[in-house]
Amino acid sequence: MRYKPPVTAPDVTGLTMADLEGLLSSRRRAIEAAKWIYGKRPWSLELPPAIPGVNGEAWGRVRASCTVPEVQVTDRTIATDGTTKFLIEMPGGSVETVLIPARDRSTVCVSSQIGCTRSCRFCATATLGFTRNLRAGEIVAQYLVARAHCVERPDLSPATNVVFMGMGEPLDNLDEVLTAVEILTQTPAPQLGNAQVTVSTSGIVPGMRRFLTESKASLALSLNGSTDDQRTRVMPHNKTWPIAELVAVLREHPKRTHFIEYVMFDGVNDSDEDAARVAALLDGLNARLNLIPHNPITSPIALQSSSAERIEAFHRVVHAAGLRTMIRWPKGSDVAAACGQLARIRTKT
Numbered sequence: 001m002r003y004k005p006p007v008t009a010p011d012v013t014g015l016t017m018a019d020l021e022g023l024l025s026s027r028r029r030a031i032e033a034a035k036w037i038y039g040k041r042p043w044s045l046e047l048p049p050a051i052p053g054v055n056g057e058a059w060g061r062v063r064a065s066c067t068v069p070e071v072q073v074t075d076r077t078i079a080t081d082g083t084t085k086f087l088i089e090m091p092g093g094s095v096e097t098v099l100i101p102a103r104d105r106s107t108v109c110v111s112s113q114i115g116c117t118r119s120c121r122f123c124a125t126a127t128l129g130f131t132r133n134l135r136a137g138e139i140v141a142q143y144l145v146a147r148a149h150c151v152e153r154p155d156l157s158p159a160t161n162v163v164f165m166g167m168g169e170p171l172d173n174l175d176e177v178l179t180a181v182e183i184l185t186q187t188p189a190p191q192l193g194n195a196q197v198t199v200s201t202s203g204i205v206p207g208m209r210r211f212l213t214e215s216k217a218s219l220a221l222s223l224n225g226s227t228d229d230q231r232t233r234v235m236p237h238n239k240t241w242p243i244a245e246l247v248a249v250l251r252e253h254p255k256r257t258h259f260i261e262y263v264m265f266d267g268v269n270d271s272d273e274d275a276a277r278v279a280a281l282l283d284g285l286n287a288r289l290n291l292i293p294h295n296p297i298t299s300p301i302a303l304q305s306s307s308a309e310r311i312e313a314f315h316r317v318v319h320a321a322g323l324r325t326m327i328r329w330p331k332g333s334d335v336a337a338a339c340g341q342l343a344r345i346r347t348k349t
């Protein structure tokens with residue numbers, strides 16, 4: 001039977017500026033409270049009796065009506081390149097959050113659901129089934145946990161970017177994801193830029209339409225095939241929302257930059273003809289294509305990654321067609337930092 005979380009008070013990490021202003025009856029207090037709640041410090045599970053700059057009685061209302069989300073880091077694995085994977089326990093199960101450091105910034109990959117209802121053939125999360133949607137406060141808490149790790153490790157660049165590419169299909173939990181994006185980008189804290197937050201979808205047309213209308217953050221579409229036959233083979237819900245419909249939604253927003261992810265599977269979607277079809281599909285769109293070698297360890301069925309030579313050949317074709325394209329060579333492979341992978345390993349042991 002599906003896990004039903006108990007009805008609880010709102011998460012303190014799920015409060016928008018408007019929520020804080022309502023609870024504290026003052027914009028000034030809300031600003032000070034946001035600076036404290038979303039401030040850089042070690043992750044803590046307690047709300048103190050007082051915080052700087054906020055009247056004690058007003059803060060007492062926040063303490064009385066909100067809880068700190070029950071998130072507990074039960075495992076932390078650090079790869080040689082600094083990529084850090086957190087296994088985070090929450091009511092109903094565990095999710096994974098990954099910190100990916102780069103020279104000038106670190107990116108936090110957050111989960112939006114415990115499990116997933118979609119059945120992408122290359123994804124270990126799909127084999128876990130679906131437990132529940134995460135609340136906005138639980139999504140924001142993942143960012144705060146990973147950012148606290150960066151604060152402890154001065155050799156890592158600050159965590160200034162967030163991608164919703166962990167467990168779950170974010171657009172199947174859109175209300176909570178939109179609230180989490182609003183909080184992550186709000187002033188005065190955490191104050192990430194809209195361009196620093198990217199929500200990745202496996203292609204849910206109604207959710208894409210709503211997200212592109214209601215949010216200024218970036219959307220990334222996981223395309224993974226140049227024909228419907230190919231795409232349906234690895235992402236069965238392509239039968240409901242085929243490629244032409246997905247691209248049509250993107251074309252409704254010609255001024256936005258659209259990120260397209262293309263996981264490359266050996267002999268499935270990686271020929272020069274596929275590259276030419278992808279270039280034609282995206283022609284005229286303000287698109288950025290990311291080519292991603294498949295990580296076969298995550299795959300519940302026998303799908304292999306395209307070779308480096310094939311990926312580079314594909315890149316040459318789309319690049320020559322004028323598409324802005326990057327190859328995303330994997331990071332953190334020694335800690336299995338890909339979608340659903342740690343959860344799968346844990347489930348099996």
Ligand code: SF4
Nearest residue numbers: 116120123126168202
């Ligand atoms: S790739 Fe994403 S949408 Fe597809 S099953 Fe995995 S978590 Fe769900």
